[in-house]
Amino acid sequence: MPNQEVAWDSTQAGDLSQTVHTRGTSNATALATRSAAKIYDVLDTLRTENRELIPQGLISVLIKALLVHGAKQDDDACKAITSALKTPQNSRQFKEVIARYLGYGEVAIERVLACTEQRGTVLGCGEIRENEIHEFRLPLPPGLSASQVWRRMVVTLAWFSPVNPDHRNFREAKLELSPVGSWGDLPLKLARTDGDHNQVLRGTVQHEVVEGSKQVAAFQDGDSILLHVSCKKDATARLDDAIPYGLAVTLEVAEGVQIPIYGQLRTRLQTQVAVGAVEGTR
Template sequence: MRRYHGTAMASLILHGDLAKNEPSLTRALKIVPILAAPQGLHGECTPPDKLPIAMVYRAVLALVTGWKGASPKGEHVVIFNHSVCDQQGAFARRPSAWAKLLDYLSHEYRLLFVVSAGNILDPFRIDTYKNCDDFACADEIERQIVLLRCLEQAKGTRQLLNPAEAVNALTVGAMHFDGEPEIPDGHVNPFANIGVTNLCSAVGLGVNRAIKPDLIEAGGRQLAASELVDSVVSVWGTDLGLVGQLSATADPFGGDTTKLGYSTGTSNAAALVTRSAIRIADTVEALFSDNEQNWLNEPTRAVVLKVLLAHGCAWGQTGALLDQTYPPIERKCWQRRREAISRFIGYGRADIHRIITADGSRITLLADDVIAHNDRHEYSIPIPRAMINNKEVRRVIMTLAWSSPIDPSSMRYRGFSLELVDESGKRKFWSGVKPVLQPSPDAGRRGTLQHIILEDKKLIASTDTGNFVVNVQARAALATFDKQKVPYALAITVEMAQSVRSDLFADVEARVRKKVAERVRERPRSKVRVG
């Protein structure tokens, strides 16, 4: 019994990092093993006599439609954890057959695949230290900066592993973080708790330079090992089972069902994002039920989860650190530098608590619909009165997610492009806020996820209309799809500093409810929810 990987993933999804003592999930988890441990091999791999993508295809269809005449075993399953990558297949410009399969299944059956970015175990060169002792004994802050810079220089050899480039999937990188505080003596901890990825986490971009990974999540701390080859120090990340995320593990002798162990990697990070998706699904089901709708029957069910998972992301202090570390350093080259940052951390780490917990200082509005080529859906959100005539920090967060059909033989590949624009078709939404340090909006147009954070604290005496207007604009990238409609979800959070929280939620909610009631009488094309 060497099913270490699947056991750890199931444990992390249901119970989280056991060192953090989080509540367990109550939903059932269906596990379809596609890894085995053949005799003579130390690790686990897909069976040598089976095609991995065929195993995934059969497993998904058996759940959602039934296989070979059998009844579906998970008809209402929406979330698929895909913590498996092709260790021998790095993404190189064109999507792999495996990624194409996930994109097709995702769009056809309204599914959300949470995919691990992959772990790159190869060493990378360090250009600062003469030998391994100098590296191990270096100042921690200096060594941290050197590692970040050298990892960026080596990005061309540390690409995503197939099928992490899938455009409809949510791809997850691994952050250097876990619930265990101590690093054993004699080992090098490469990073402090600064929110960067661990040493083995694969880096993007994706198809046609789309932002990948989409986000990052805790993937355990990997220790730094080093060696001197041809007078050059090379470093790689190691998983020694001494630190990392604590989870159930298989007993090779089959007798102990309480055995625990530590592990690290992007698989762990994807498992924790899957766990977050399940928690969000509980909230979403209740939200739709309040509107007398069954979320599982909606064409937008998968993109609703995707948009909410990404909605709590931000670069924060991690982005500020990398913006000072990564090239090019010239101010005018800010777009290239932000692209370099997004290769590693995507849109940042998701803060699920902002999504599933209420706070009077913010209100989140969720809209979902289907949209056709050349259509534009308009959303008008009341600007809270508390945002006017003061210099308190105000923030607007907008996240758009959609599912696109694909043309596997076209270089464009992605069949539909959506974008967030203002009333003039541009991105000047409101003078009361401005963009923060984050991926360029142009980069966000290349995938199926767009995430924009706007904030400011300058004095705004009044507004022209009293509303914040956002448009979802659609365009078929390929003529093949110009008669189709695609599902999308839009989340918008309006937020203020804690000191003015008293009437924000009630103010916006009352004005939105009134607008929704008026639109219902007009038979609207869009549904708006307040949460």
């Protein structure tokens, strides 16, 4: 059973060696708080290096996104749950069953604190109003064109919503991130591996893990993946305020594969405007 070893009271005065193993939400809160502090240090460094392109007021919502961004459901745990609980009756909704036990998976905070040559993370943030659409362009690394290597994209959108305690849906703002088209229509030929497509839209964090290993469609240097962030009202008649949100997108290949994902993303992001906004119909 997962647990933490922590300091504990001793029956002898002055004895500082007593410890116990504990677990629970209080432990998780302490771990999340420590991870949030580490993420803040990284974001603060990025703000200093990039002349405050990350507004101070949006750091907290970016921290929320990044706390979830490194999460991945454990393959062995998924197999164990599948073996024990999957039936012909629940097979079509079994991803939702797994999510009830594993959520988005175990947090791997080290994945969001630094990139590698084979893994690059791009951040975005903003404030969005009801019925607006913000468009993000993620440049495609040319090293992946027509390739058949395994690749993974992780996309996490988090936001702060006003709440309505008198409504069963509770949150007043419903944000949603989606690619233009579907994941399978993208040149990278990706498919969702974690989470049910309905389950990921129920809270104030949308976390998508999509992978592919089949032949990537050929594309030209300069082509991009378009991602849309949309905002709609939920437990309210109208949204009066702009909703702050943070977005993290990671693209990776297996360690050791000679495709410099990080370098190719960095070079192409430096030559374009990061975020565009398109106002939708009201």
